Amino acid sequence: MKEIYVDNNATTKVAPEVLEEMLPYFSDFYGNPSSMHSFGGEVGLKIKEAREKVAVLLGAAPEEIIFNSCGTESDSTAIRAAIASNPDKKHIITTRVEHPAVKNLCEHLSKNGYRVTFVPVDRKGRLDVDYLYENLSDDTAIVSVMWANNESGVIYPIKEISRIVKDRRIVFHTDAVQAVGKIPINMGEVGVDMLSLSGHKLHGPKGIGALYVRKGTKFSPFLIGGHQERGRRGGTENVPSIIGLGKASEFSANHLEEENTRVKYLRDKLDNELLYRIPNSAINGDRENRLPNTTSIGFEYVEGESILLLLNEFGICASSGSACTSGSLEPSHVLRAMGVPFTSAHGSIRFSLSVFNTEKEIDFIIEKLPLIIERLRDMSPFWKQSDSVLS
């Protein structure tokens, strides 16, 4: 059975051309880019090229890109650098729907001398920006707001927020791991000081990330060591993966239009057909302002893990914000922050598409999922009671 992979916000397939570009740097060109000999120096040139490609994708300058190991490292580096460069400031603003890479770090800091404001979202997952602005103070060391949410796909108004935060001369960081490669991003148009991205979310390899640091931003390294990355991130370069991330950035830039046309069309088709065919279902999130590839749909009176395992029987790979899949007992913090009613929070499924999905695959999901939901609802003690509401 060929899998139908619609879990691209979890991770993506390495694009064939990305892999091809990487392979020689495991075997033939294994030199250290820091070496004096040209065997290593050639590799250094290739890294320079990769850095330029990432910079192009972001509308940034190459020297503003620091390669590291993952999105989480980027987030930790950015937030810790900001508080280290503002030792007198003890306040952090972030949101209630951040990825654990930011959320758990901020919760940790809140127990270690920092006051953290978690900005709420509304029922559609939209950020309460006024609440954010009201909480800006002279004590605020950093504001960190994700560019787009991994579960709901909702996009936050980074341009507007960053402008207001920068007016107050406060450091602004955004976790753009889900946004980069899916929507146009131009660092020239926003007031973002630092931006996190991750290779494996844009058809690059796992284990590689990058942090954008705007020229002039105060910075202190997370890993102190050699002179790599101009002293801003020690450690011998992960050469094949850096080259992979460069190629993946090029791949994403070339496919950005397709992502926002064909992939968006497939996502919309999936949404519309599922909502039409499955009663008591609803989208979690602001349909008008979402990543083109993502949808989170809540199916009332059924439980997410059961849905996922039955989808799995058909080779369909999706994910869920429900409790049972993660080992926790409550629905995800994102769905809870959005106030998704528990009738559907436990039965919420996220589909995240990519340019590798075909219409045939989406049609297959549209055909199978209604049967799965019906089968589980027939088993559910809550379904019959609510049935009458429909008829």
Next chain:
Amino acid sequence: MWEYTDKVKEHFLNPRNVGVIEDADGVGEVGSLACGDALTLFLKLDEDEKILDAKFQTFGCASAIASSSALTEIIKGLTLEEAQKTTNEDIAEYLGGLPKEKMHCSVMGRDALEKAISHYRGETEKKVEGEIVCECFGVTDREIERVVRENSLATIEDVTDYVKAGGGCGNCHEDIERIIDETLGRKRPIVVKPVKLTNIQKIKLIEETLEREIKPALKKDGGDIELVDFDRGRVFVRMRGACATCTKSEITLKHYIESKLRELVAPDLVVEEVQ
């Protein structure tokens, strides 16, 4: 992905006895939509109180559905007398085991069976027994006590796995800890400082102290600690989870763990971190 046994998968994909018995003699309902799983069990009995038929409706994850299916298979053909001896362990065992985090599914099965039997016997709907301890999942002290006793549970995490209590906001963790201690007859905090301890006694006491006093505190921050070695007053520990990467872990070690161990075990202990 959960490591479900083939038997769990099989009972999830092909659940036995799904449905409603219209003229059931006993009906037991447990769980709720808010909690994320719920089960309604229907029993049909003959005049000798033998279970002729059992059916269920379940809302929940794969292991909840499989546990319900297993329960009905176990009790069909038994007399009520025999059936009511069914424990949550029996259900888990029938399925070849359940992941630890999913044991509450088997407990839900047992609870539904008890409710169905009470319903048949005309016992008035028992008011919630005991005091609610876990507000998030509506679990009482009696329920926690029982599951601790029957399954020899020792930690808050165990209790959460079995009856969900403590799996939400976490405000009730202290109460759960107290119930576990009372149920198992444990005393805490350790007040008596033994005068002269052997090395083995010290190691034991260090482990207990880590378990009881230090781990819960670290866990709040997503950290953990492990005793690696003990050698003439030197306690070697390894930090795990969030503590392992925390730059403040050295301070945590020196000030907190060491002082705790000195207070409760021996005043001359030195804590050292190993990688």
